[in-house]
Amino acid sequence: MRKPGRHFLQIPGPSTVPDRILRAIDQPVIDHRSPEFGDLGRRALEGIKTIFGTDANMIIYPASGTGAWEAALVNTMSAGDRVLMCETGHFAWLWQRLATRLGLQPELIDTDWRQAADVAAIEARLRADSSHEIKAVCVVHNETSTGCTSDIAAIREAMDGTGHPALLMVDTISSLGSVDYRHDAWGVDVTVGGSQKGLMLPPGLSFNAVSEKARAASVAADLPRSFWDWSEMIAANATGYFPYTPATNMLYGLVEAVDMLHEEGLEAVFARHKRHAEATRRAVTAWGLEVLCRVPDHYSPVLTAVLMPEGQSADVLRRTIHTEFNMSLGNGLGRLQDRVFRIGHLGDFNDLMLLGTLSGIEMGLARAGVPHERGGVQAALDFLSQTPDAAKAERAA
Numbered sequence: 001m002r003k004p005g006r007h008f009l010q011i012p013g014p015s016t017v018p019d020r021i022l023r024a025i026d027q028p029v030i031d032h033r034s035p036e037f038g039d040l041g042r043r044a045l046e047g048i049k050t051i052f053g054t055d056a057n058m059i060i061y062p063a064s065g066t067g068a069w070e071a072a073l074v075n076t077m078s079a080g081d082r083v084l085m086c087e088t089g090h091f092a093w094l095w096q097r098l099a100t101r102l103g104l105q106p107e108l109i110d111t112d113w114r115q116a117a118d119v120a121a122i123e124a125r126l127r128a129d130s131s132h133e134i135k136a137v138c139v140v141h142n143e144t145s146t147g148c149t150s151d152i153a154a155i156r157e158a159m160d161g162t163g164h165p166a167l168l169m170v171d172t173i174s175s176l177g178s179v180d181y182r183h184d185a186w187g188v189d190v191t192v193g194g195s196q197k198g199l200m201l202p203p204g205l206s207f208n209a210v211s212e213k214a215r216a217a218s219v220a221a222d223l224p225r226s227f228w229d230w231s232e233m234i235a236a237n238a239t240g241y242f243p244y245t246p247a248t249n250m251l252y253g254l255v256e257a258v259d260m261l262h263e264e265g266l267e268a269v270f271a272r273h274k275r276h277a278e279a280t281r282r283a284v285t286a287w288g289l290e291v292l293c294r295v296p297d298h299y300s301p302v303l304t305a306v307l308m309p310e311g312q313s314a315d316v317l318r319r320t321i322h323t324e325f326n327m328s329l330g331n332g333l334g335r336l337q338d339r340v341f342r343i344g345h346l347g348d349f350n351d352l353m354l355l356g357t358l359s360g361i362e363m364g365l366a367r368a369g370v371p372h373e374r375g376g377v378q379a380a381l382d383f384l385s386q387t388p389d390a391a392k393a394e395r396a397a
Contacts, residue, residue, distance in 0.1 A: 003326045005326060007326050007327070007328070008325075008326065008327035008328065008353075008356060008357060008360060009327075009328050009344075010327055010328060010329055010330075010343055010344045010345075010357045010360075011328050011329060011330040011342065011344050012144050012174060012197070012302060012303035012330050012342050012343075012344035012346060013144065013173075013174055013194075013196050013197035013344060013346065013347075014196035014197070014202065014203050015196065015197055015198070015200060015344060015346050015347030015348065015349075016200075016347060016348055016349070017200060017201065017202055017348075018200055018260065018348040020256055020260060021200055021201060021253045021256050021257055021260070022253075024252045024253050024255070024256035025202075025249045025250065025252055025253040026249075027249060027252050029248055029249060030248060032241070032242070032245055032246060032248055033241070037240070037241070037248065038239055038240035038241055039240060040240070040248075040251055040252065040255065041237070041239075041240030041241055041242065041246070041251065042239075042240035043240075043255050044060065044251045044254045044255050044258075045058050045060065045237055045240065047254070047255055047258035047259075048060070048207065048254065048258060049209075050258065050262070051176060051177055051199070051258060051261060051266075052172075052176070052181065052183045052191055052193065052207070052209045053181060053182035053183050053184055053185060054183035054184045054191075054209045055184060056183065056184065056209050056210055056211050056212070057209070057210045057215070057230075057234050057237075058207060058208070058209055058210075058237075059071070059207065059208040059209075059210065059230060059233045059234065059237070060205055060206075060207055060242075060246070060251075060254075061205070061206045061207070061208075061228070062204060062205065062246060062247040062250070063204075063205075063206045064194065064203060064204075064206060065171070065173040065192060065193070065194035065206050066094075066098070066206075067206050067228070068173075068192040068193065068194065068206035068207055068208055069095050069098055069171065069192055070098060070102070070228060071192075071206075071208050071225075071228035071230070072138075072169050072190040072192050072208055073098070073099055073102055073104065073136075073169075073223065074102060074221070074223040074224065074225040074228050075190075075208075075210075075214070075217075075218045075221060075223075075225060075228065075229065075230045076135075076136065076167060076169075076189075076190065076214055076217040076218055076221050077102070077104055077135060077136065077221055077223055078135075078220070078221050078222040078223060079103045079104075079222060079223060080103065080104070080105060081104050081105065081135040081136075082104070082105045082106075082107055082133045082134050082135060083096075083099055083104055083105070083106050083107070083134065083135060083136045083137070083138055084106075084107050084109070084122065084125055084126070084134045084136070084137045084138070084166070085099070085106050085107065085108055085109070085137075085138045085139075086108070086109045086111065086117040086118060086121070086122065086139055086140075086150075087108045087109065087110050087111060087113075088111055088113065088115070088116055088117055088139075088140055088143040088146065088148055088150065089113050089140070089143035089144070089145035089146040089148065089333075089334070089336075090143075090144075090145035090146075090333035090334035090335075090336070091140055091143060091144055091145055091171065091173070091333075092138075092139075092140045092143060092171075093334060095138060095140070095171065096108055096138075099138075102223060103223070106138075107125075107134070109121045109122065109125065113143075113145070113146050113148075113292075113334075113335065113336065114146065114148070114292055114293060114294045114295075115148055115293070115294065115295045115298055116143070116148040116149055116150035116151065116295065116298040117139050117140075117150035117151075117155060119151065119154045119155055119158050120158075122137060122139075122155060122158060122159070123158035123159070123161065123162060126158075126159060126162040126164040126166065127162050127164075129164065132164065132165055132166070134164070134166050135166055135167065135217075136166050136167040136168070136169055136189075137155070137159065137166050137167070137168050137169070138169045138170075138171075139152065139155060139168070139169070139170050139171070140170075140171040141170050141171060141172045141174075141175045141179070141181065142172070142174045142175035142178075142179055142300050142302050143174075143300075144173070144174040144302075144303065144330075144342075145305070145332075145333040145334065145336060145342075146292055146293060146305050146336070147291070147292055147293045147299070147300040147302075147303050147304050147305040147342065148292075148293045148295070148298045148299075148300060149175065149179060149298055149299070149300045149301070149302075150298070151297075152168075152170055152181070152186050152188065153182075153185075153186045155168065156168060156186050156187040156188070160187070167189040167190065167213065167214055167217060168187065168188050168189050168190075169188070169189060169190040169191075169192070170188050170190070170191050170192065171192045172191055172192065172193045173192060173193060173194040173197065173206075174194075174197045174198070174302055174303070174346075175197075175198065175302060176193040176194070176197070176198050176199060176207075177197070177198025177199045177200070177257075177261055177269070177347075178197065178198030178269065178270070178273045178301060178302050178346045178347070179198070179270060179273065179300075179301050179302060180266075180270045183209045183211075187211075188209070188211065189210075189211040189213050189214040189217075190208055190209065190210055190211070190214050191207070191208070191209040192206070192207065192208060193206065193207035193208075193209070194206050194207070195250065195254065197302070197346055197347060198302070198346055198347055199254070199257045199261075199347075200257050200260070200347045200348050201250065201253050201254060201257055202250070202253070204247055204250050205247060205250050205251075205254060208230070210230060210234075215230065215234075218230055218231070227244075260348075270301070271389075272349075272389065273301035273302060273345070273346060274301045275384070275387060275389065276301075276345040276349060276351075276354050277299060277300065277301045277302070277303075277304060277345060278383060278387075279354060279358075279380040279383045279384050280304045280343055280345055280354065280358065280380065281299065281304055282376075282379045282380055282382075282383050283358045283361075283362075283376035283377060283379050283380040284304060284306050284376065285376075285379070286373060286375045286376040286378070286379035287362070287365065287372040287373055287374075287375075287376040288371075288372050288373040289306050289307065289308075289309070289372060290306070290307040291304060291305070291306060291307070292305035292306065292307050292336070292340055293305065301346075302344070302345070302346045303330065303342050303343060303344050303345065303346065304342070304343045304345070305330075305332075305336070305340045305341075305342045305343075306340055306341055306342070306343065307339065307340055308338075308339060308340065308341070308370070309370065309371050309372075312370050312371070313338055314331065314332050314338050314339060314340055314341045315331060315332075315338045316368055317329075317341060317364055317365065317368045317370055318331060318341055320364050320367050320368040321360055321361065321363075321364035321367075321368075324363070324364065324367055325360040325363060325364060327357065327360040327364075329341045329342060329343060329344075329361070330342030330343070330344060343357065343358075343361070345357070351384050351389070354380065354384075355377060355380065355381060355384075358376060358377045358380050359377050361376070362374070362376050362377050
């Protein structure tokens with residue numbers, strides 16, 4: 001049965017793709033060995049550096065973020081190497097499982113999945129590693145399963161304080177283009193990214209930003225690599241080309257996405273995400289529900305994970321909202337399955353879209369019989385009304 005109106009895709013990625021990007025992708029396929037493609041490739045490779053905050057080599061893969069995880073590890077590690085990971089949620093857990101399958105020895109710093117990476121625990125473990133057996137520290141910047149954001153600058157500072165030579169690898173798949181991130185300034189060695197969240201693109205592109213230290217490590221690394229090999233990509237990319245057939249039309253979309261982010265201004269983009277996140281949390285509190293992230297300094301600007309009341313099913317609520325109101329919310333993952341629902345407020349998103357999202361949730365809570373208080377939408381509306389968009393206010397002035 002047809003559902004009128006536009007579907008509200010309020011999962012924390014893939015996010016809604018703007019019409020401008022859809023039109024950019026909707027170009028005739030061109031010869032990927034032509035001069036025209038070389039220009040497109042250079043624009044894409046240089047443009048994405050500005051979003052990562054880097055002058056380092058950028059590598060673009062036709063793959064999901066999982067592929068970029070693997071590329072980061074196989075280019076820098078050797079069989080049996082020990083890597084330190086902080087299990088901040090389901091995606092951090094998946095990255096360590098991938099590391100195990102590659103023949104590495106991941107060592108996990110556990111959390112309760114309600115906070116970001118434990119900087120003190122990372123520092124203490126590195127100080128204890130006097131023989132420098134740990135070759136890399138791998139951290140998820142914004143944990144999509146929990147709504148917690150880690151302080152990468154603090155982790156880099158802690159690592160430097162120990163004098164430990166481990167590489168720092170960071171997953172920005174759900175934060176890139178939505179949360180302030182600085183590959184160079186924060187001393188990150190490999191940054192992993194994906195296209196389908198803050199970059200506002202469909203799934204299909206992933207990224208590695210690679211420091212000189214990481215490139216040096218790749219010379220001695222002995223894990224098998226072919227498709228993911230950095231050296232061939234960097235050599236071909238120097239003139240805008242790729243060593244194999246790239247995702248040509250997605251590169252058109254990437255160039256357009258970078259232009260759109262800069263038209264709005266990155267600082268304005270980051271402020272917008274923080275503002276919508278705060279409005280969402282105020283709605284959750286007014287409903288009498290609990291935000292999963294329990295450390296305010298760790299709140300994610302990208303999504304809010306909401307704990308269900310005891311005995312209530314998040315999946316039943318999500319199914320009710322999907323059926324009745326044509327809106328998708330993120331499900332609980334791993335140990336949070338059926339315990340939380342996740343509200344995405346990222347990418348190409350504005351006040352009216354947020355209020356529509358929160359209205360659908362408030363109606364859904366009532367329709368599904370979930371115990372709650374009314375007034376969450378009003379709490380968000382009050383906050384948005386009293387806290388105007390900073391970029392619009394600046395333009396008006």
